[in-house]
Amino acid sequence: MNCPKCHANLDKVQVFNVHFHRCSGCKGIWCGDNEFNLLENLKDAEMFDIGEPLVGKAFDLASVGKCPQCQQQTLATKSVTGHEYLRAEHCHSCASWFLDAGELSECRNHGFLAQTKAVMSRWLAA
């Protein structure tokens, strides 16, 4: 299976009991819905997300083709619920996610900020 962004090989990785794939090139993370939920809520995101954030940023808007796992459809770019600033690629057919290097850590680091902003915007809109 190859990376949807840089086309390097996606390596199988296991950290603790979480199984996912990490790109051998850009270090982006490929995982399923369940793993994504686990990763998103882990405190030690940096242990999983070992890539260089600048590389991830460079690939953030790179065009993507069909899902590397099921080949059923073109990956859709969507904001991660609760982290609107975070763009991830998602396959609806096989419920998989691709996160650029650094995005998972950013998700953790800015989670509190994003929640605060969301509450503030709701409050301002009321």
Ligand SMILES: [Zn+2]
């Ligand atoms: Zn890659």
Ligand SMILES: [Zn+2]
């Ligand atoms: Zn798929």
